[in-house]
Amino acid sequence: MSQNIIVKVEDLTMAYNEKPVLWDNDVDIVENSRTAIIGPNGAGKSTLVKGILGLQKTLSGYVEVMGQPVKQVQKKIAYIPQSNSVNWDFPTTALDVVLMGRYVHLGWIKRPRKKDLEKAEQALQKIGMQDYKNRQISQLSGGQRQRVFIARAIAQDAEIYFMDEPLAGVDKNTEKVIIDFLKKSQSQGKTSIVIHHDLNTLAEYFDHLVILNKKIIDQGPMQTTLTKENLAQANLGGWLR
Amino acid sequence: MFSQILLFKISDILDYNQQMLITLLITGIACAILGCFLVLRKLSMITDALAHSILLGIVLAFLITKDLNSPILFIGAGLFGIFTVFSIELLSSTRLVKSDDAVGIIFPLFFSLAVILISTFARNVHLDIDIVLMGQVIMIPLNNIEILGIIIPKAMFYMLLMLVANTLLISIFFKELKISTFDPEFATIAGFSSSLLFYALMTLSSFTAVSAFDAVGAILVIALFIGPAASAYLLTKDLKMMLLVSILFSVANTFIGFFLAMKINVSISGMIAAITGATLLLTVLFNKDGIITAIYLRHKNKKEFRHDLLIMHLGNHQTEPDAELELGFDTIKDHLHWDQDAIERRTTRLIDQGLVFRDQTRKIYRLTEKGQLRYNMIKIDYGM
Secondary structure, three states, X not given: OOOOEEEEEEEEEEEEOOEEEEEEEEEEEEOOOEEEEEOOOOOOHHHHHHHHHOXXXXXXXXXXXXXXXXXXXXXXXXXXXXXXXXXXXXXXXXXXXXXXXXXXXXXXXXXXXXXXXXXXXXXXXXXXXHHHOOOEHHHOXXXXXXXXXXXXXXXXXXXXXXXEOOOOOOOHHHHHHHHHHHHHHHHOOOEEEEEOOOOOOHHHHOOEEEEEEOXXXXXXXXXXXXXXXHHHHOOOHHHOO | OHHHHHOEXXXXXXXXXXXXXXXXXXXXXXXXXXXHHHHHOOOHHHHHHHHHHHHHHHHHHHHHHOOOOOHHHHHHHHHHHHHHHHHHHHHXXXXXXXXXXXXXXXXXXXXXHHHHHHHHHOOOOOOOHHHHHHOOHHHHHHOEEEEOOEEEEHHHHHHHHHHHHHHHHHHHOHHHHHHHHHOHHHHHHOOOOHHHHHHHHHHHHHHHHHHHHHHHHHHHHHHHHHXXXXXXXXXXXXXXXXXXXHHHHHHHHHHXXXXXXXXXXXXXXXXXXXXXXXXXXXXXXXXXXXXXXXXXXXXXXXXXXXXXXXXXXXXXXXXXXXXXXXXXXXXHHHHHOOOHHHHHHHHHHHHHOOOEEEEOOOOEEEEOHHHHHHHHHHHHHOOO
């Protein structure tokens, strides 16, 4: 595997009301990796991802994605937020949400075309949701909602996937679908960065690891980074069986 | 001389009542379509704040221009509405107060300032508090302006302008408004600035509220923004459909409210607001997930379930040796623990449906062929 750095974070500090949530962090995400970000509650995992994506203000530091500022390469980044961050009672269908993935390429004012609709349908098919395309999103289960989000990322044709706890509260079947999707994406040269909360499946699902607790504890390939000492330092020691 | 000939008066083709009704309809539709996005973004309270605070904008602009009909009044008050929203956002972004509380602090402050200013400096002007709250629908046909050779009621003109502006915003930026309402973070990453769209929406809400202020007052404006949209939200699965249904609600509310108010001679805007509340209440009660519907369905399901249960009992026992006891005309009630009345009622119903018959030789209830099919289906339905 190549060792190119696809996401480079330098000296990143982020804060809520002058109270730092992330301290002076350097993160390197390896191209074509499946990288997990772990850390205890309040460690700043979501904040880090939002900082990288430019969704929250940073106090210091900078972020480069594919060697460029994030704003320049936004089309190539798909973000899958925590499932509860959107209003699932919104009057729309599964297919329509997936179609939103195409908006990235449309820009202002232009409407989705037939080609975009086809891409959205294909994306739903890839994660086994084609039968639910006209279902209103409020009637989808937790796992199905997460799959709709994944399909939206597929429809976007992105190179990098950022996912915020995609496996939280989903059924076993959906978990498998999502992990298969990550592995398949990797074989197509794509990179995924996933906030994960289950230490038991960590080594099985991912090949790179970032351990965070306001500061970066350690990062690198899974075998060398997933150690008892590192976990203890991140206050995660008790979690490991 | 020349312009005299070209002059066209709205009052030549519409009588007073028609002018009022049409202005109210336009106002309702202009508010309802924006209202859909306000409801989906949970901005009802901000709209409330906005509708009240623009009074301060109107008063301040009036103190500068000394003219209630000046366009500067319209622009000043509209901008002040945006300033209100901005103040609320700013206050809640400090995280020292919650967003709800920020609304509760800013809008009474601005509204009461306006009331103080009116009572101090503008006592003799027609800016009364009751007019501020309820408007003066009756005055709509009396206050005319000339635009491009057309003499048109001022309120009608401004509302038409806002209807066009709102329709344009929503049809041109439909996709952007949808995505930033559903998933603001994704919208930002996709390159559609959520705060830009938010302020665009708020700007139009503010100017719409200002335009409607004279005619219908602060209370009805909120009812017109929120009521039809909230009703449509309960009934539709699709954003375009929601917009359409909210327009239908708005038109119906306005028609009913207007004619009812005329008939019993009460405040027109008050009556429309009341009807808006009533139709929303009815929608809450009777929509497919509504309270009454739920009670009705629960009752119906219970009834259906008892009938299914009876069929199951007959199906399970009619081929068994103890059928005479389990299914006997007089003994079945002891086995199901139902009273004889319930047995009679339910068996009669099932006999009427051709699912059950009375086997007079064995003195038991039995399933017909149709009943047997139903029995098999029930077993599948309940996973047995």
